[in-house]
Amino acid sequence: MRESEGGVDILSSVVTSQTELHADFGGVVPEIAARAHAERLDGMIEEALAKAEIGFEGLDAIAVTAGPGLIGGVISGVMSAKALAFALDLPLIGVNHLAGHALTPRLTDGMAYPYLMLLVSGGHCQFLRVDSSEKFTRLGGTIDDAPGEAFDKVAKLLGLGQPGGPKVEIEAAKGDATRFKLPRPLLDRPGADMSFSGLKTAVLRCRDALVAEKGGLSEQDRADICAGFQEAVRDVFTHKLRRALDGQEGLTGVAVAGGVAANKPLRAALEAVCAEIGLPFMAPPLALCTDNAAMIAYAGLERFHAGQRDGMDLKARPRWPLDQTSPAMLGSGKKGAKA
Ligand code: KG4
Ligand code: ZN
Numbered sequence: 001m002r003e004s005e006g007g008v009d010i011l012s013s014v015v016t017s018q019t020e021l022h023a024d025f026g027g028v029v030p031e032i033a034a035r036a037h038a039e040r041l042d043g044m045i046e047e048a049l050a051k052a053e054i055g056f057e058g059l060d061a062i063a064v065t066a067g068p069g070l071i072g073g074v075i076s077g078v079m080s081a082k083a084l085a086f087a088l089d090l091p092l093i094g095v096n097h098l099a100g101h102a103l104t105p106r107l108t109d110g111m112a113y114p115y116l117m118l119l120v121s122g123g124h125c126q127f128l129r130v131d132s133s134e135k136f137t138r139l140g141g142t143i144d145d146a147p148g149e150a151f152d153k154v155a156k157l158l159g160l161g162q163p164g165g166p167k168v169e170i171e172a173a174k175g176d177a178t179r180f181k182l183p184r185p186l187l188d189r190p191g192a193d194m195s196f197s198g199l200k201t202a203v204l205r206c207r208d209a210l211v212a213e214k215g216g217l218s219e220q221d222r223a224d225i226c227a228g229f230q231e232a233v234r235d236v237f238t239h240k241l242r243r244a245l246d247g248q249e250g251l252t253g254v255a256v257a258g259g260v261a262a263n264k265p266l267r268a269a270l271e272a273v274c275a276e277i278g279l280p281f282m283a284p285p286l287a288l289c290t291d292n293a294a295m296i297a298y299a300g301l302e303r304f305h306a307g308q309r310d311g312m313d314l315k316a317r318p319r320w321p322l323d324q325t326s327p328a329m330l331g332s333g334k335k336g337a338k339a
Contacts (some may be wrong), residue, residue: 001250001294001297001301003088003301004093005124006110006172007055007107007110008107008298008301009063009198009292010107010294010297011051011052011053011120012047012048012049012050012051012052012108012291013048013287013292013293013294014044014047014048014051014281015287015290015291015293016040016044018032018033018036019162019163021033021036023162025292026156026232028070030070030071030072031072031115032072032148033070033072034071034072034073034076035072035074037072037073037076037077038076041076041077041080042080045080045084046207048293054283056084056088058119059088059090059243060090060091060304061090061091061092061300061304062081062084062085062088062090062091062092062093062300063081063093063094063095063296063297063299063300063301063303063304064077064078064080064081064092064094064095064296064300064314065077065078065094065095065096065097065100065162065296065316066078066094066095066096066310066315066316066317066320067096067097067312067315067316067317067318067319067320068098068123068317068318068319068320068321069097069123069318070318071316071318074314074316074317076086076317077316078094078314078315078316081271082312082314086312087262088281090193091304091307091309092310092311092312092314093300093303093309093310094310094314095298095299095300095303095322097105097291097296097320098119098124098320098322099133099299099322100259100295100296100298100299101119101121101185101257101258101295102117102119102128102130102136102160102322103130103133103286103295103298103299103302104115104255104284104295104298105253105255105282106259106298106302107264107284107288107294107295107298108284108285108288109142110284111252111253111255111282112252113130113131113132113173113252114129114130114131114140114250114251114252115129115130115251115252115253115254115282116128116129116130116139116245116248116254116255117129117130117254117255117256117257118237118241118244118254118255118256118257118261118270119146119256119257119258120146120147120148120228120237120256120257120258120259120260120261121146121258121259121291122146122148122149122152122163122259123146123149124141124142124146124258124262125141125142125146125147125148125194125196126139126140126141126322126323127139127140127141127192127240127241128323129248129251131183132155132300133299133303134303134306136322136323137323137325137326138321138322138323138329139192139248140191140192140193140194140243140244140271140328141192141193141194141241141329141330142193142329142330143186143193143194143311143329143330144195144196144330145195145196145197145200146196147196147233147260148165148258148259148260148331149196150168150196150197150199150229151163151164151165151168151204151233151260152165152209153170153200154168154200154203154225154229155168155227156202156218157207158171158206158207158222158225158226160222163259165259165260165262165263166262167184168226168229168230169221169226169230169263169264169265171222171224171226171227172223172227172229172230172231172265173223173227173265174219174220174223174227175220175222175223175224175226175228176223176224176234177223177224177227177228177230177231178228179224179228180206180224180225180228181227181228182199182202182203182206182228182231182232183198183199183202183232184199184232184235184236184239185197185198185199185236185241186236187235187236187239187339190243190259191243192240192241192243193240193329194236194240196233196236199229199232203225203229206225206228206324207225227239230263230265233266234265234266234269236246237266237269237297238269238270238272238273239269241254241270241271241273242277245277245279251279251284252280253274253279253280253281254270254274254279254280254282254284255281255282255283255284256270256283256284257284257289257295259289259290259291261283261284262289262290267283270283271283319337321337328337
């Protein structure tokens with residue numbers, strides 16, 4: 001990434017997927033994930049530099065994801081970054097993965113602070129007021145599962161393959177969302193907190209009822225379930241967005257980020273709410289919604305300008321909530337807050 005007059009240019013963005021390595025196991029296997037990170041990182045760094053047409057000598061700083069996430073992969077990245085920073089005598093900057101997502105609208109559109117961010121990924125779901133690269137205030141979030149997790153689970157229940165989000169979106173486009181009545185959890189409660197685990201269970205029941213009745217699911221059944229599910233998620237997002245915006249002063253706009261923000265009907269629904277309220281809405285290009293290193297480089301750049309540097313004692317953190325002041329919503333036990 002290089003700074004330019006208009007903002008920043010992404011010189012290269014190399015992404016590798018491990019999906020096929022975990023496919024036989026029905027979920028991510030931590031040991032396989034850690035090993036794949038360690039094995040692939042060197043080659044990816046080389047590829048990123050080659051595509052950017054710069055060498056190590058062209059770098060000014062090294063930014064790296066220092067958490068939160070599966071610890072083996074995070075450690076592989078942090079160790080590689082430390083080795084590079086040490087060998088090249090460059091500043092090292094640890095970045096929170098979620099800050100990478102939350103700052104993406106600044107990378108792509110130079111969005112000014114403060115703005116409201118709906119961060120929706122495989123592991124997270126929260127409304128954040130973003131006041132600076134360091135100041136995030138959670139206005140609401142999921143009290144159980146993340147929507148991405150729910151999309152993946154629904155895809156699994158219907159035999160659609162992984163990652164589930166894009167598969168469910170494609171099926172939903174062919175379906176009738178009104179056929180199955182699925183719940184919209186917590187809509188009747190005040191505040192911007194959300195819940196998705198009941199919705200997931202409702203999809204399971206719906207599938208089982210169809211199997212019991214007809215012995216299996218047709219293509220149309222699958223599409224209708226996906227459409228109903230996606231519409232339920234849409235309704236939760238749009239209602240809770242209005243609640244999260246309630247009483248917030250001075251916002252420049254609303255943005256989404258994280259893997260689920262790649263979903264086009266969900267983006268459109270959020271955009272419609274913003275248009276009605278009269279706030280600009282920003283959704284990053286699809287490739288910058290899902291996990292990528294460019295967003296980490298950008299968040300690192302903001303920290304770099306703020307004079308923040310990390311030492312060789314930078315720790316890989318499995319848990320690292322963005323909002324350090326609000327009470328923990330998830331996983332507040334011995335291991336620390338997840339969000
Ligand atoms: O942000 P991300 O790439 O990884 C992290 O979790 O950090 O998000 C991945 C999640 C997965 O659960 C995936 O199913 C979901 O984002 N996802 C989608 C879509 N594309 C990816 N969910 C709904 N619709 C999509 N088009
Ligand atoms: Zn992510």
